[in-house]
Every structure is written in structure tokens, then in C-alpha cells.
Amino acid sequence: MITLRLVIANKNYSSWSMRPWVLMRQAGIRFDxxxxxxxxxxxxxxxxxxxxxGQVPVLWIGEHGDEQPVWDSLAIAETLHELYPDARLWPSDPVARRHGRSIAAQMHADFGALRRAMPLNIGARLHGRGHTPEALHDLARIVALWTECRQRWRHLGPLLLGEFSIADAMYAPVVLRCETYGVELPPVAAAYADAVRALPAVVAWCEDARRETAFVAHDEPYRGAPERGSG
Ligand SMILES: N[C@@H](CCC(=O)N[C@@H](CS)C(=O)NCC(=O)O)C(=O)O
Incomplete structure (x- = not known):
């Protein structure tokens, strides 16, 4: 029997932690x-x-009395795909799978301007902040990528490759950034964002995130630390 232990950071802020957590939760893979x-x-x-x-997420995989780490969100996702072939973390269609791997890798390696200007902050409402030309350029590229996916795979379902996959887990934090920073999406992208926000695993992650009270200055370029009462 395999045991899984996922180490993450604050749900309000940690976008890389969110990806494997949402992936496993949505796919029904049990983990601590x-x-x-x-x-x-x-x-x-x-x-x-x-x-x-030195970063999260890291997944500790226990098997035969031994426990080994897999770190980095994309390596974790691919390892889970290998461990749980029946969970359909990638689609069975090889063309859709290739497409999915390309856009997941792109999310992992690219869009730095968006990530810097609009850090994940699920509980905050910072409409209009972070709309730098570079971040908006990244967002336009993401909207084009989502739109192409929806055109190609819409006959299979409402998500990027039709059914839920690693690709949606990789882009879920972008959907939440759009909400926090008040980004208006064109209709096809907005419908995709709605489908992601409705995923039970995304709902569960956001509920936990909104219950957190920690203020992490490094992830808060637009707000000052809240004043602490003496009591
Ligand atoms: N490429 C890594 C990025 C991981 C990452 O940047 N994690 C952040 C949290 S979201 C972290 O641990 N930051 C703390 C640090 O770098 O000291 C992945 O995909 O997992």
C-alpha cells in the first residue's frame, strides 16, 4: 500500500502548493x-x-516501509499520473495529453510577470492592482491558450482538455488571481474560470484559505500588515 503526505504552505498564498492538492483532492486520491x-x-x-x-510543495511517498520525497509541482503531478493510471490525471487521447503537457509545462516555466504582479491572495480583494502591461500581456497569452483548448476539446467536457486534468490544476491559481485582482475575462475564458471555481476541490481549498489569518508580507505588495490588538 502507498501512503502520501503532501507538505504545503499557507493556502491563501501558496499557488504551487495548491496545484497538487487540488489535483489529488479532485481525483479522489487520498493523502495526508x-x-x-x-x-x-x-x-x-x-x-x-x-x-x-527548500520549497513547497513536496510529496512524501511511502511504500514498503520506506518514504521518499518528490518535489516540484509538475514532477509531483507526473508521478501521481504514473502511480494512479486509473485516476485519469491526463486524458487517454494522446493528442490531448501532449497538448496538456505543453500547457502545463508552460504554466510551470512561464508567466513570471503575472505571478509577480498578481501573487495568489485568495481572501483579498485588490481590484485594479497589479494590472501592469507585462502582467496583462501574460494574461492575454493565457486567455488565448485557454480559448484554443476550449475550441479543441469542448466536445469532451467543460475544462481545458474536456475532463478535469493536471492542466486545470496547474491553471486553477490563475483563475483565482483574476478574481482577486478584478480581471475581466472574455466569455469563453470566463466560462472556463467558472467551471474551475465550481470544482469541489477548488471550493474546499478556497474555504480553507479564507479561514487563514496569517499576513505574509512577502506576498502582499499592495497591503500593509493589519494592526494587532493588545489582547
Ligand atoms: N517550481 C516549484 C516552485 C515552488 C515554489 O516556488 N514554492 C514557494 C511557495 S508557493 C516556496 O516554497 N517559497 C519559499 C521559498 O522559496 O523559500 C514548483 O513548481 O513546485
């Missing part, structure tokens, strides 16, 4: 979750021992 908050003594003490990259 270990949340280590950013900028805390727990992070400094635990993360260097838990992840070779």
Missing part, C-alpha cells in the same frame, strides 16, 4: 496534508529537513 506556514519558526525548523529544494 502537512501545512507549514511561511515566515514562521516552524518553516525555518522543518522545511530544510522536509524538502530538498
Amino acid at each position: 496534508e502537512v501545512m507549514v506556514p511561511f515566515d514562521t519558526p516552524a518553516w525555518d525548523a522543518r522545511i530544510p529537513r522536509m524538502t530538498p529544494s
Whole structure:
């Protein structure tokens, strides 16, 4: 029997943590979750021992009394696809699968301007902030990519490759950024964003994120730290 332990950071802020968490939860793959908050003594003490990259997410896979880490969101997703072929994390159509792998890799490697200007912040409403020309250019490329997927694979379902796949887990944080920063999407992209927001795993992640109270200054370019009461 395989055991899975996913190490993540704050759900409000950690977009890379969100991806494998949503993937496993939506696909019905059981796992334990270990949340280590950013900028805390727990992070400094635990993360260097838990992840070779010093970053989250990392998935510890236990089998035959041994536990080994897989780190980096895309490596985790591909490893899960290999471990759980019946979970259909990639579609069975090889052309759709290639397309999915390309856009997942692009999300992983690209769109830095968007990520910097509009960091994930699920509980905040920062409409109009972060709309730099570079971030909007990244968003336009993402909208074009989503639109092409919907045109090609709409006969299979409402998501990027039709049914839920790794590609949707990779782009789910972009959908939430659009909400936080008040980005207006054209109709096809808006319908896709609605379908992602309605996924039970995305709903569950967002509910947990909104319950968090930590303020992580590094991920908050637009707000000052809330004042703390004496009591
Ligand atoms: N390429 C990595 C990126 C991971 C990453 O940047 N994680 C952030 C949290 S969302 C992190 O651990 N930041 C803390 C740090 O870099 O010290 C992945 O895809 O998993």
C-alpha cells in the first residue's frame, strides 16, 4: 500500500502548493496534508529537513516501509499520473495529453510577470492592482491558450482538455488571481474560470484559505500588515 503526505504552505498564498492538492483532492486520491506556514519558526525548523529544494510543495511517498520525497509541482503531478493510471490525471487521447503537457509545462516555466504582479491572495480583494502591461500581456497569452483548448476539446467536457486534468490544476491559481485582482475575462475564458471555481476541490481549498489569518508580507505588495490588538 502507498501512503502520501503532501507538505504545503499557507493556502491563501501558496499557488504551487495548491496545484497538487487540488489535483489529488479532485481525483479522489487520498493523502495526508502537512501545512507549514511561511515566515514562521516552524518553516525555518522543518522545511530544510522536509524538502530538498527548500520549497513547497513536496510529496512524501511511502511504500514498503520506506518514504521518499518528490518535489516540484509538475514532477509531483507526473508521478501521481504514473502511480494512479486509473485516476485519469491526463486524458487517454494522446493528442490531448501532449497538448496538456505543453500547457502545463508552460504554466510551470512561464508567466513570471503575472505571478509577480498578481501573487495568489485568495481572501483579498485588490481590484485594479497589479494590472501592469507585462502582467496583462501574460494574461492575454493565457486567455488565448485557454480559448484554443476550449475550441479543441469542448466536445469532451467543460475544462481545458474536456475532463478535469493536471492542466486545470496547474491553471486553477490563475483563475483565482483574476478574481482577486478584478480581471475581466472574455466569455469563453470566463466560462472556463467558472467551471474551475465550481470544482469541489477548488471550493474546499478556497474555504480553507479564507479561514487563514496569517499576513505574509512577502506576498502582499499592495497591503500593509493589519494592526494587532493588545489582547
Ligand atoms: N517550481 C516549484 C516552485 C515552488 C515554489 O516556488 N514554492 C514557494 C511557495 S508557493 C516556496 O516554497 N517559497 C519559499 C521559498 O522559496 O523559500 C514548483 O513548481 O513546485
